[in-house]
Amino acid sequence: MKNAAILYDATLCIGCLECERGCAAANNLPYDDTIAREKTTSEHKYTYVAVLGGEKYMRRLCMHCNDPACASVCPVGALHKTALGPVVYDASKCMGCRYCMVACPFNIPKYEWSKAIPAVRKCIGCYERQAAGKPTACAEACPTGATICGERSALLAEARKRLSENPAAYVDHIYGEKELGGTSNLFLSSVDFGKAGLPTHYGNQPLPPLTGNVLAHVPDVATIGMAVLGGVYWITHRREEVAAAEGAEKDQKKG
Amino acid sequence: MKRLGFWTSVFIVVLLFGAAATWLRFFHGLGASTNLSDRFPWGIWIGFDVLCGVMLAAGGFTLMATVHIFHVKQYEPIARPALLTAFLGYLLVIAALMFDLGKPYNIWHPVVMWQPRSVMFEVGWCVMLYTTVLALEFSPIVFERLRMQRPLRIIRMISAPLVILGVILSTLHQSSLGSLFLIVPGKLHPLWYTGLLPVLFFLSAVATGLAMTIFESTMSARHFGRALEKPIILGLGRLLMVVLIVYAVVRFQDMFHRRALAEAFQSSYESSMFWFEVGLTTIVPITLLLFRATRENPLRLYVVSILVVFGFVVNRLNISVTGMERASGVHYFPAWSEIAVTMSIVGMGVFLFTMAIRYLPIFHHEQAA
Ligand code: SF4
Ligand code: SF4
Secondary structure, rough: EEEEEEEEEEHHEEEEEOOHHHHHHHHOOOOHHHHOOOOEEOOOOOEEEEEEOOOOOEEEEEOOOOOOHHHOOOOOOOOOOOOOEEEEOOOOOOOOOHHHHHHOOOOEEEEOOOOOHHHHHHOOOOOOHOOOOOOOOHEEEEEEEOEEEEHHHHHHHHHHHHHHHOOHOOOOOOOOOOHHOOOOOEEOOOOOOOOOOOOOOOOOOOOOHHHHHHHHOHHHHHHHHHHHHHHHHHHHHHHHHHHHHHHHHHHHHHH | OHHHHHHHHHHHHHHHHHHHHHHEEEEEEEHOOOOOOOOOOOHHHHHHHHHHHHHHHHHHHHHHHHHOOOOHHHHHHHHHHHHHHHHHHHHHHHHHHHHOOOOOOOOHHHHHOOOOOOOHHHHHHHHHHHHHHHHHHHHHHHHHHHHHHHHHHHHHHHHHHHHHHHHHHHHHHHHHHHHHHOOOOOOOOOOOOOHHHHHHHHHHHHHHHHHHHHHHHHHHHHHHHOOOOOOHHHHHHOOOHHHHHHHHHHHHHHHHHOOOOHHHHHHHHHHHHHHHHHHHHHHHHHHHHHHHHHHHHHHHHHHHHHHHHHHHHHHHHHHHHHHHHHHHOOOOOOHHHHHHHHHHHHHHHHHHHHHHHHOOOOOOOOOOO
């Protein structure tokens, strides 16, 4: 299966913010010096480069999880994992419950709080560009090759190659390979990923089965429950009918 | 009359603030009318209005099951007030959702856009279906009042499946509100996050439903100068005690297995809120109920029921607010407008309840055939 993904190698990143600028341009978002200083994703910023000190950086953006929590919780399917790889959003379906924001382990979906008719905003992996075979805007803008685009399995092989060829330059881990069931996006870094701000306390199991396992019981609870309650009803009321019938008989005998 | 005048004016003031907040909400958006943010996307409109609203309505299905399925006819006289509470409760929850949803006009989308993997999808369907069931269950009361015999007969014919459906939907719905939080193991504090959330939500809803019924029966008996059905209240008190004990056992056993008890003995904001909640929902009421002097005195049961209701409200707010704060990195306190909307909704509930018991055969009615 195809899985269009991004490989971000933080050791090649020079913090020039060209990915931020390219992303803003591609998504019709405003961009200026003030926004460049904002170190968080928001309704007008889908990616940012965190400055870790000592010329170290870490990009943040939607990870395009293989089994995304955001899409699994959305009651109307406004978010969904495409066959191509990116997790996309359809504002016309969204009812604004903001459950996706609560559920995303990376705190990526953001909301248009100031609008009367708001929508969720997040990186959609430049779905249309990628579908047309073009790289994402951020990868295209990156001057050093720190962010590159491609098929996930190829990128994974590339990441492994870099780790083995130059082990001293990296922490020995490909973030996103296994985290939360794996994500389309893969990160390499010389700084411990937890210290670089990425969540490391989730383990390798995807989140959606946590609810899925419970939801799977719903049809059983409903059908067994109906049978049991129906039975109880029949028994309790049967007793009453019998009592009523016996009462009537007695009355007849008396009469 | 003077006291009524006081409460009426309080109600009017609350509604005025509520109207201002409504204007803010719908013309200037959620940002202007709430203290919600990208870091804290759910506040009291979800934590109180929806989570607690549904919980407070649980008396409806608990009593409908007791009276009509398990056939404990003794509780018949309070089944209708409990049903009324449930019906109003659900209507008000829907009203609250219209405030909280970013695009409330899309509230019907789950009807056509199926997404059975989502708990929110299930919650949406249960609210819709159960509100319909409640409307049908409630309709005989209106028909009786209007002396419409034919619809009354039709409804009575389907009353058994209706009650069963209502109980099933409630069970699913009450527990699925807990399942909403299963997806946030890394965000909800370990004092509250557990795979048993759906079970705990169900048990706490039954307890709150019983406590609410004690509370309302006592209040309305006083208000209308009726004699209180003492054996009923005492029976409910006993049931409440049993449910609370079951809840406490499940809760603490689960914490023990998850090794989360240690968290409770660390001094933190979360552990103080935890003990406050656990004290109100289990330790204090169970201790009190162990004494015959409490169990056999309606007035004391009334006090216990207030503790329990308040305690479980704290419980739901702990799960939706307190327990989520640390991971979010911000402290959330509702804006005045969030509080005003919530208070208006509660006020509307009390108002509609009072009107209904005044004009509809809720407490006095010919025994249902
Ligand atoms: S990072 Fe968050 S928003 Fe992106 S796919 Fe994963 S769960 Fe969804
Ligand atoms: S806010 Fe919109 S996209 Fe997010 S879960 Fe709710 S309906 Fe889905």
